[in-house]
Amino acid sequence: MTADRIDGLAVAAQIKDELAVRVAALREKGIVPGLGTVLVGSDPGSQIYVGGKHKDCAQVGIESIRVDLPDDTTQAQLEEAIHALNENPACTGYIVQLPLPKGLDENAALALIDPDKDADGLAPASLGKLVLNEAGPLPCTPRGIVELLRRHDVELNGAEVCVVGRGTTVGRPLGLLLTRKSENATVTLCHTGTKDLAAHTQAADIVIAAVGRTGFLTADMVKPGAVVVDVGVTRVDGKPAGDVHPDVWEVASMVTPNPGGVGPMTRAMLLSNVIDRAEQMAAGQA
């Protein structure tokens, strides 16, 4: 038996259609959402992701402002670019593409983002709101995973979820999201210090692999019938590959492919965050 494929590309396309309607309504009120990106350096993966984000913007009617800085950018130059976007009225939300090249201080950069323009939900004020259960922009990958599972009627209430990976962009905020009352899952957050990883993944109804090691999650680590979400991306011979070993498809009930699963959802949620914020501005809550 082979698992059902959770089609992230199809869901993301559907979400983008919904968002395009909301952007048109905003434009009618004279509000034009604009997404800024700050990309430092020439990492090929990051170039692809940022390029994709601008294509998405064009599809739904969001203006985009692209700031590309060279590999040898200093912290002061990066901070200047961030201040410029904070001050730019055409930019209603923006991201600083991570990881930054060695030598640049990511947390210092994220702390300078105007919290009202944080499209990634990764600025300290936004992560603080998530911990405090206050409304705010949510980190795009965790939000995309929850949305993808919801739209496939995967029960989260009471589910045993094993998240592998404790990174700041995925694993750690995902644990916070899934344990809110509205999701109500029980989360086990595993990491490199976990003693018996397989014991945790085998006990889970939903396994979420956010590690970044090709084929890391093998079939023997998954309970028959479990739902498996493949987040980590590595490149093998230039092609994107995921954390989930292909044999897992013979054991699980549903799997998100990678590529074609969580990645497109991450991009769709970035657009959502920008539009959510623009609608709040339109409603006069800004």
Ligand SMILES: Nc1nc(=O)c2c([nH]1)NC[C@@H]1CN(c3ccc(C(=O)N[C@@H](CCC(=O)O)C(=O)O)cc3)C=[N+]21
């Ligand atoms: N500040 C910041 N925000 C991010 O959201 C962010 C980031 N930094 N740094 C890097 C990660 C990674 N990420 C991806 C987005 C889309 C795909 C995506 O669309 N992938 C396609 C395949 C595209 C390809 O060919 O690689 C897919 O999965 O189908 C993947 C990965 C966002 N990230």
